[in-house]
Amino acid sequence: MRSTRLAVLDLARGLAVVAMAIYHFSWDLSWFAYVDWPVAQGTGWRIFAASIAGSFLFLAGISLDFAHHTGIRWQAFWRRLGVIVAAAAAVSAVTYFTFGDTFVRFGILHSIALSSLIALPFTRLPVVFAVLAAALVFSLPFWAASPAFDGQVWLWTGLGTPGFASVDYVPLAPWAGVTLAGVAVSKIFRNLGLWQSLSGLTFSHRPGRLTRFLGRHSLPVYLLHQPLLYGLVWTAAQVGPEMDRSAIAFVRNCTASCQGTTATPDICQAACGCTLDYLKADGIWDKLLAEPENQSLRNQMSNRYSQCLADPEWQAPVN
Template sequence: MARPLTMSRIPVIDALRGFAILAMIAYHLSWDLSWFGFVGWPVSDGPGWRIFSGAIAGSFLFLAGASLVLAHGQGIRWKAFWKREAVIVAAALAVSAGTYFTFSGIFVRFGILHSIAAGSLIALPFVRLPVLFAYAAAVVVYTMPHWASSPVFDGDLFLWTGLGTPASGSVDYVPLAPWAAAVLLGVAVFKTPGMPALLEAVRPLRLASWPGRLIRFCGRRSLAIYLVHQPVLYGLVWLVAAAGFAPDRIALGFQESCVERCVLAGGSEAQCKTICACTLTTLKEDGLWEPLLTNPEDPELLQDMNNHYNACTFPADSTQTPIR
């Protein structure tokens, strides 16, 4: 029979949590750069980015479940549990408040910290139940969006369930279904026979090199780093943008749309990029860009825009289709 785990920290677990927080920092920095137009990466809706974001969230939730077993596997320590729960709830409320003042309507209503707090409450009883119960519960919660969704849960009141369609968007949305399944899976895996012996086998791995120490430090301070890193990153990127170094996102959007229409009209991509860059430049030089932004449907301004576009077109393409 495997001996029970002791309460001392396991460096490898700290390192896993550290990897997760460093990945989240990389994701949020990418999101900030995209938000301010420094990069054109589809961080919010690109398939690869969504997988990356989901893997990060799943890692934190899985490790939250693992931590429940490590902390309470030999008996629930209620005082420690409620203290940890209170800290996470307070942090979740701080994130909601901070994002409300920053992003207003798309603030975090139920994000990763909210999900960890609620998921921990759901998963705690399974720490003391046979391991098969935790695996079964993980399957049930994971599949709930497929069989328990209902218009009854639509709107923001029940958005935390994940069983309806929220009425509002959010910069971070991690509902209990299916995400609490990751917490339950963490409980199940760390209660699986053989896991205590495996953890005792890796406990001596100290990861004593400076990268290892850095990663372990991030893992031990993951909550504090989570709360601080995004305001710092967002603030730094905002300062660079406010200093005038950010690309003009509206102008970039205009050029992308112009190139798409030009290519559809028969031009080559390289040629169309040249034409559209010329069009934007001459619109700005002639003082027409700002009026176009103010009155984008004005017929005279649209005709002026198309005249500039045609003037920028190579002579052989003088019959190029207008960009509107």
């Protein structure tokens, strides 16, 4: 079974890729004011983004166990890890030039790389060890968090306050626990003979073949889809009519005012976009447009702006 791809796993990974593309395209549309969906701050959107990240990490754990449960294939492991690390570095570099200080310091690919290193030994151990390790990592934020982990050096741990906004942040705790859970579930399925039963599913119809194709090539699709989608929406914004002029003007003016403070331009723009999202989510954006001098509404706006600018846990959406 180690050398045989399971169609059901390729399908699951392909569905995660499709969900990721939907989320990113929605974020792009929201960013360029084509829609007023609260992609950056909405609870439902955050849950959606977290479920996508969790899916990739969980499937990474299953794939790791499939590849190494009968013996660690070191050459294949280091080759795969090298590709992921290189891709993670590329994402950091591209987002640095695109988004400035909100670039990806430790995103989903960084997390998959580190989680794979942590989870690898558990592919050769009884399932109980993977279960206990997953539980331990999941619990870390509840008892191991400390100001000692604050700042950039320890941001990968997830146990402190990183003090930055980022377009993608997936730290060790608790996310490596998802990969360990994938290893555990894979072992349980194997012990119960479920993988053998699922091997008969081929999903050979056209949608199934397309989805499995995306799953087999999830890494290049991940690297290419967002630049393509972002570029398409950006191009439409340049050649088409300006959408939601009031919102665009708000973010533009807010950013200009913010840049008179010590915050960087990128942080200012992110904080102003966050403020706009909150104003819409709070249901006061339209009221503020109708009554711009209403002091109560302006106070609520100021409070949201201060929260977005000062809250170190605020993040832009996952990539």
